[in-house]
Amino acid sequence: MSVGILILRVVVGLTMAAHGAQKLFGWFEGPGFAGMSGMLEKMGFRSAKLFAALIVAAEVGGGLLLAAGFLTPLGVAAVVGVMIGAIATVHWTNGFFSTKGGYEFNLVLTAAAIAIAFTGPGLYSVDGLLGWTLFGAQWAVLSLVVGGLAASAVLASRNRPASTFPSKEGELPRGDATERTDVAA
Numbered sequence: 632m633s634v635g636i637l638i639l640r641v642v643v644g645l646t647m648a649a650h651g652a653q654k655l656f657g658w659f660e661g662p663g664f665a666g667m668s669g670m671l672e673k674m675g676f677r678s679a680k681l682f683a684a685l686i687v688a689a690e691v692g693g694g695l696l697l698a699a700g701f702l703t704p705l706g707v708a709a710v711v712g713v714m715i716g717a718i719a720t721v722h723w724t725n726g727f728f729s730t731k732g733g734y735e736f737n738l739v740l741t742a743a744a745i746a747i748a749f750t751g752p753g754l755y756s757v758d759g760l761l762g763w764t765l766f767g768a769q770w771a772v773l774s775l776v777v778g779g780l781a782a783s784a785v786l787a788s789r790n791r792p793a794s795t796f797p798s799k800e801g802e803l804p805r806g807d808a809t810e811r812t813d814v815a816a
Contacts, residue, residue, distance in 0.1 A: 636753035637700075643743045644698025647710050651690025654683065674720060675790040682785060689713040689781075697744065700756020704765050704774045710744040711778025716785050748774045 653661020662670065664683060671686075672679035693709020696702050714737040722734035729735040751766030752758050758765055 633753035633755055633759075636747065636750060637755045639743060640700055640747055640752055640756070641698050643710070643740060643747070644694045644696070644706065647694030647713075647740065648691050648698065649694075651687050651692075651694060655687045655691060676785075677788050677790060682788065685785065686713055686716070697747065697752075700752030700758050702765070703752045703756070703758050704748055704770045704777075707744045707748040707771070707774040708777040708781070711741055711775055712781035712785075714738075714741040714744075715779060715782035719782065719786055720789075745771055745775060 649659060652658045654667040655664055657663030657666070664687070667686065668679045668683040671682050676682050689709040690713055693706045693713065696706030697710060718734040718737045722732060722737055725732035725734070727733045727735050727738075748766060748771035749768065751764070
């Protein structure tokens with residue numbers, strides 16, 4: 632079981648970290664920090680650069696914590712928070728399937744992270760090496776609540792109502808005549 636959890640944890644964690652690297656550095660055909668900040672500004676977020684930094688920290692930092700199995704509940708909370716935010720702001724209106732810009736991928740990453748919080752990071756993890764037992768139902772629920780509260784706080788900072796957000800991947804928010812140059816979560 633430890634090898635299975637190791638594989639799941641590393642794949643989910645490094646996927647999140649790579650997703651954040653797109654937004655931070657522009658790697659893997661990502662928008663880079665300026666593009667991410669611009670997208671958030673167009674979507675009506677106050678302090679777009681601050682929120683871009685928080686999103687990047689959650690994706691890169693949370694992903695690396697999860698991949699290493701270090702402070703696992705914190706890594707899970709970061710992944711859950713950023714994925715809930717992405718679903719709410721970008722993907723929900725597009726339906727389930729990712730081929731239409733939907734929330735399928737985000738939901739799978741969220742579920743995998745929560746599953747890791749329930750089962751633990753396994754023996755082959757920093758938490759395991761330190762003898763920490765930061766997993767189980769109470770840690771999974773705490774990670775879900777913290778991630779949900781963080782996403783709610785970020786979403787509450789929007790200036791515009793949700794109806795002004797893009798309805799399809801790559802579309803502009805209604806009423807915005809400029810071109811999007813980035814990729815959402």
